[in-house]
Amino acid sequence: MGYLSPIGIERKEMTVFKTFLKILNKNKFVVLLYTIILLVFGVFNMSTSENNTNFIAVKPDVLIINKDEEVGLTKNLIEYIKDNSNIIDIKLEEDSVNDALFYRDVNYIIYIPENYRQMILNGETPEIQIKSTGDYQSSYAEMLLSRYIKIQNIYLNEINSEVELIEKINNTLENQTQIEVTSKLDTNSLSKASFYYNFASYSILAGAIYVICLILSSFNEKSIRKRTIISSMNYKKHNRILLFSNGLFATFLWLFYVVISFIIVGKTMFSLARTNIYSKFIYIYNVCINNSIFNSNNNKQQKCNKWNSKCNSTRFKFFMWGICTSRMATKKCSNNSTHDTNILVHSNQRTNENNRRVQHRNFNACIY
Amino acid sequence: MFIHNFKYTLKTLFGNKILIFWTFAFPIIMATFFNLAFSNIENSEKLSIIDIAIVESEEFKNNEILKQSFEALSDEENEDRLFSLKYVQETTAKELLENGEITGYLKLDEDKPKIVIKSNGINESILKYVTEEITSTSKIVQDLANKKIVKESMQGKAQVDYEKIYKKALEIATKEDISFKNISNANLSYTMIEFYTLIAMTCLYGGILAMTAINNSLANMGNVGKRTAVAPISKGKLIISSVFASYITQLIGISLLFIYTIFILKVDYGNNLPLIVLLTLAGSLAGLSLGLVVATTLKTNENVKTGILLAVTMFGCFLSGMMGITMKYIVDTNVPIINKLNPASMITDGLYSLYYYDTFSRYYINVISLLIFSSIMIAISIIQLRKQKYETL
Numbered sequence: 195m196g197y198l199s200p201i202g203i204e205r206k207e208m209t210v211f212k213t214f215l216k217i218l219n220k221n222k223f224v225v226l227l228y229t230i231i232l233l234v235f236g237v238f239n240m241s242t243s244e245n246n247t248n249f250i251a252v253k254p255d256v257l258i259i260n261k262d263e264e265v266g267l268t269k270n271l272i273e274y275i276k277d278n279s280n281i282i283d284i285k286l287e288e289d290s291v292n293d294a295l296f297y298r299d300v301n302y303i304i305y306i307p308e309n310y311r312q313m314i315l316n317g318e319t320p321e322i323q324i325k326s327t328g329d330y331q332s333s334y335a336e337m338l339l340s341r342y343i344k345i346q347n348i349y350l351n352e353i354n355s356e357v358e359l360i361e362k363i364n365n366t367l368e369n370q371t372q373i374e375v376t377s378k379l380d381t382n383s384l385s386k387a388s389f390y391y392n393f394a395s396y397s398i399l400a401g402a403i404y405v406i407c408l409i410l411s412s413f414n415e416k417s418i419r420k421r422t423i424i425s426s427m428n429y430k431k432h433n434r435i436l437l438f439s440n441g442l443f444a445t446f447l448w449l450f451y452v453v454i455s456f457i458i459v460g461k462t463m464f465s466l467a468r469t470n471i472y473s474k475f476i477y478i479y480n481v482c483i484n485n486s487i488f489n490s491n492n493n494k495q496q497k498c499n500k501w502n503s504k505c506n507s508t509r510f511k512f513f514m515w516g517i518c519t520s521r522m523a524t525k526k527c528s529n530n531s532t533h534d535t536n537i538l539v540h541s542n543q544r545t546n547e548n549n550r551r552v553q554h555r556n557f558n559a560c561i562y
Numbered sequence: 563m564f565i566h567n568f569k570y571t572l573k574t575l576f577g578n579k580i581l582i583f584w585t586f587a588f589p590i591i592m593a594t595f596f597n598l599a600f601s602n603i604e605n606s607e608k609l610s611i612i613d614i615a616i617v618e619s620e621e622f623k624n625n626e627i628l629k630q631s632f633e634a635l636s637d638e639e640n641e642d643r644l645f646s647l648k649y650v651q652e653t654t655a656k657e658l659l660e661n662g663e664i665t666g667y668l669k670l671d672e673d674k675p676k677i678v679i680k681s682n683g684i685n686e687s688i689l690k691y692v693t694e695e696i697t698s699t700s701k702i703v704q705d706l707a708n709k710k711i712v713k714e715s716m717q718g719k720a721q722v723d724y725e726k727i728y729k730k731a732l733e734i735a736t737k738e739d740i741s742f743k744n745i746s747n748a749n750l751s752y753t754m755i756e757f758y759t760l761i762a763m764t765c766l767y768g769g770i771l772a773m774t775a776i777n778n779s780l781a782n783m784g785n786v787g788k789r790t791a792v793a794p795i796s797k798g799k800l801i802i803s804s805v806f807a808s809y810i811t812q813l814i815g816i817s818l819l820f821i822y823t824i825f826i827l828k829v830d831y832g833n834n835l836p837l838i839v840l841l842t843l844a845g846s847l848a849g850l851s852l853g854l855v856v857a858t859t860l861k862t863n864e865n866v867k868t869g870i871l872l873a874v875t876m877f878g879c880f881l882s883g884m885m886g887i888t889m890k891y892i893v894d895t896n897v898p899i900i901n902k903l904n905p906a907s908m909i910t911d912g913l914y915s916l917y918y919y920d921t922f923s924r925y926y927i928n929v930i931s932l933l934i935f936s937s938i939m940i941a942i943s944i945i946q947l948r949k950q951k952y953e954t955l
Contacts, residue, residue: 252687329608347740366702369694371677
């Protein structure tokens with residue numbers, strides 16, 4: 195009979211827990227490394243914008259390939275597109291342009307034909323060619339272009355002077371609708387939170403898998419395993435303590451990342467009642483990882499026991515479950531940012547892009 | 563002897579379950595996960611119908627242009643339907659907005675449209691933009707009508723038909739149907755790159771098969787190698803038959819992956835099957851030659867060789883976009899030389915050019931690059947094999 199330790203584990207059991215902590219201490223740099231990567235990426239991404247609670251229109255990524263002289267009507271069209279979209283600067287070789295469209299570096303490409311201005315002034319209808327990715331950003335870019343061309347065509351029949359026509363087009367386009375944003379939440383902070391938690395899931399995944407695997411494989415070393423088997427401690431109890439220790443490590447890892455999020459993102463995290471869903475999901479995600487690693491590692495050790503023959507299939511199921519739930523968790527993280535706070539994904543297309551990319555990365559990391 | 567060794571190498575390779583798992587089953591499992599993870603990503607990016615509400619009021623009922631335009635844009639029979647519209651009281655609109663059931667609502671404030679939204683976003687931007695377009699149209703109609711009225715008055719017409727002028731102006735303002743010539747390629751699905759990198763990975767993983775087969779002929783790699791080394795048979799025949807057997811095994815593995823991805827996952831590799839086969843043959847040869855180089859140049863045990871080969875393969879796949887498709891684009895645009903030397907990128911780019919481009923020049927550059935890469939690797943392996951002498955084992 196041993197006496198109880200402050201956390202309620204018997205002294206004999208503390209041996210396993212203490213060994214766990216010792217090995218963990220040796221591997222703390224791995225966790226720190228992933229945290230530093232997270233912070234570097236996080237701070238780099240988060241240092242870009244100021245607080246914002248007003249309406250900002252989303253701007254699609256557009257490339258203009260102008261074959262006409264940039265004067266008069268042509269210049270006015272280009273300026274209008276520039277004002278309402280992000281103009282992407284890439285090499286104007288056909289292959290580079292096509293690659294940029296395929297990899298979504300640009301959503302919409304406008305080809306202004308040769309003699310465009312002159313043809314308009316002559317009353318002809320020059321054919322504008324476009325290339326589009328077919329997503330909502332490109333649909334929005336097409337709306338912008340259509341509106342301009344439509345106004346231009348209407349006034350072209352009424353006005354003969356180019357200067358007057360340009361002035362009329364610009365006056366009509368100037369029209370602004372009054373808009374009221376009801377949410378007083380800072381969209382940039384929410385984007386930061388979304389980015390942080392997306393990336394944190396990757397860091398947690400990598401950190402937890404690496405550290406727990408290292409610790410469990412240390413316990414599974416042949417000589418140590420033999421000593422554990424002949425010791426007086428029941429193997430079930432030994433495994434239970436290991437699982438508990440892993441759980442504790444995973445919880446502290448989660449807590450560590452949540453605390454960092456409060457430091458980095460700031461007061462918005464406190465003001466968001468539903469943002470805690472982020473942390474909940476990331477925790478569930480963490481538990482899943484923990485379970486699947488524990489199962490797959492301990493299976494080797496448990497082969498000596500009869501009942502563990504069932505573990506082969508269970509291990510695979512847990513592994514699959516771990517992968518699927520991690521995907522759901524990351525997806526849910528970005529979904530929450532859309533539906534629960536109604537801001538993140540749609541607030542900034544770049545954020546959405548980031549979410550998707552991080553989701554790709556998380557999923558791939560999960561597999562490898 | 564050639565047939566004999568070929569047959570037994572095939573048996574040895576197929577008998578190695580772990581090897582077969584990693585080269586045959588693992589890519590198929592990966593393809594399944596890729597399909598699960600990425601199948602719906604692109605569909606969710608397309609413009610969908612936006613839920614909005616309009617606050618009922620007398621002002622709105624009297625504003626013909628605004629009313630008709632929103633109704634036309636919400637018409638279920640309209641192919642270009644943009645909105646799903648609800649007419650509600652302001653309190654209900656606020657509730658709907660708060661509950662996230664609508665993107666925003668529109669109300670008329672002193673005859674001017676005002677949009678209330680909850681937050682920034684693409685749907686909100688579109689709602690604002692469409693409202694502005696409708697208001698612009700209204701302004702244009704007003705403008706055209708005024709001009710016509712002034713013109714007719716100046717011409718000295720006694721009675722000006724305001725209604726007719728207004729209708730005419732409305733017709734001019736709304737009849738303009740703008741269309742552009744879309745010259746973009748129909749094949750724009752970027753998630754295909756993930757599957758192409760998987761094909762590249764499988765081709766390069768074939769190197770492990772070649773390495774295992776060659777290791778059996780190397781005297782420093784185990785007892786089988788020692789026995790083979792002292793056997794009175796042509797070493798050239800032995801090595802060529804081993805390599806040929808591993809190439810056949812590799813091709814069977816990759817064919818299974820192709821069958822699975824084409825018929826079950828419906829991955830689109832373009833329509834030119836002979837060129838896909840040619841690229842796969844060249845890609846597999848590159849993987850095989852990479853395996854040969856690792857097997858012959860490194861004087862270490864099999865596990866280390868496998869580790870190095872896997873690390874090289876995975877790093878190559880990473881650069882060709884397996885862990886994030888934009889990586890390939892980033893490398894291509896910033897440091898193109900890396901992907902010109904990377905066999906995984908050559909295979910991925912070859913499949914990409916078949917899928918996306920109508921011309922074959924880029925494809926052939928990739929195939930030739932793979933063949934050059936393979937030739938160099940095989941030449942290095944031959945030199946290394948010819949040099950092998952063991953003082954002690």
